[in-house]
Amino acid sequence: MDDFEKMWREKILKHIDQYVNKKTGQKVSQIEIDSPIEYSKTLISTLKKETVDEQIQKLFIDNACHIPHHKLDEAKKVYSDTQSLSKTREALELSFLKDIIIDKNLSKKQAKMIIENGWGLAGIQQDDTIIATKIPSKFHQYMNETDPLKKKYFYCHCPRVRENLLNGADLDSIYCNCGGGFYVDIWTYITGKDVSIKTSKSLFDGDDVCQFVISFN
Numbered sequence: 001m002d003d004f005e006k007m008w009r010e011k012i013l014k015h016i017d018q019y020v021n022k023k024t025g026q027k028v029s030q031i032e033i034d035s036p037i038e039y040s041k042t043l044i045s046t047l048k049k050e051t052v053d054e055q056i057q058k059l060f061i062d063n064a065c066h067i068p069h070h071k072l073d074e075a076k077k078v079y080s081d082t083q084s085l086s087k088t089r090e091a092l093e094l095s096f097l098k099d100i101i102i103d104k105n106l107s108k109k110q111a112k113m114i115i116e117n118g119w120g121l122a123g124i125q126q127d128d129t130i131i132a133t134k135i136p137s138k139f140h141q142y143m144n145e146t147d148p149l150k151k152k153y154f155y156c157h158c159p160r161v162r163e164n165l166l167n168g169a170d171l172d173s174i175y176c177n178c179g180g181g182f183y184v185d186i187w188t189y190i191t192g193k194d195v196s197i198k199t200s201k202s203l204f205d206g207d208d209v210c211q212f213v214i215s216f217n
Contacts, residue, residue, distance in 0.1 A: 004159070005160065009039070011062075012043070012059060012060075012063050013025055013028060015059050015063060016028055019062075020047075020050060020051050020059070023050075027046055028047070036160040036161060037160070037161050037163065040160065040161055040175055041171060041172070044056070044174060047059070053174060056174055056177075060175060060176075060177035061177045061180055061181035061184055062181060063178050063181065064178050064179065064180070064181025064185060065182060066185045067121070071095065071099070074091055075088050075091040075095065076190045079190050079191055088190060088191075089122050089130065090122075092186075096120050097114075097115065100114065100135070104139045104140070110139075117133065118131060118132070118133050119135035119136075120134075121186060123183075123214070129213055129215050129216075130183075130213075130214040131200075131212075131213055131214075132183045132211065132214055133211045134155070134157060134209060134211070136154060137154065137155060137156060138155075149165060149166050151208075152165045152203050153166050155203065155209070156203055156210075157179060158179065161175065169203065169204050169206075171204050172204070173202040173204040176199050176202045176203075176204060177197070179212075180212045183195075183212055184214070187214055193216050194217040195214060195215070195216060196215045196217055197213065197214055197215070198213045198215075199212055
């Protein structure tokens with residue numbers, strides 16, 4: 001088991017103790033499965049016997065990986081100065097675009113396509129919500145791939161479970177709230193508000209993208 005997997009499991013156990021109960025945490029701690037995919041399946045089936053889906057969603061949201069907050073400070077300042085969601089989203093899109101062009105070695109045409117698709121940090125605004133769609137993790141491999149299953153594999157950001165997309169994709173999509181938590185952290189930090197999220201599309205539900213609806217409470 002690598003360090004990332006160990007850390008992920010320790011975090012989820014901590015959250016189960018905090019948000020569900022220690023009895024459930026004890027049951028989960030007894031799951032002795034090395035494979036992250038099989039562990040995740042057993043984890044979810046165990047949790048579904050012990051608590052409701054809304055609580056499981058929260059557990060995964062709080063177990064998300066986060067972007068370093070200093071990358072969000074410019075957008076945070078715009079929100080502080082203007083209280084405008086649209087101006088803040090535009091500022092976040094600009095800073096994201098600068099980073100992603102370098103990080104993924106994109107052409108201007110590719111960068112334009114990403115923005116038009118609403119991929120990445122900033123998403124698109126619909127009324128008072130943000131619709132955020134994940135950018136393909138392995139962008140160039142994704143764009144060059146023709147096999148549908150391999151394309152989904154290159155799209156998925158989660159190193160723990162992406163291989164399941166090549167082998168049946170039978171993981172419960174409630175797991176993808178972990179990916180949604182990435183956006184919850186972004187917008188909570190920027191706005192200082194409580195943020196809720198709904199998974200509207202998931203690769204594990206047969207969709208071609210992972211997409212989240214972000215609402216501000």
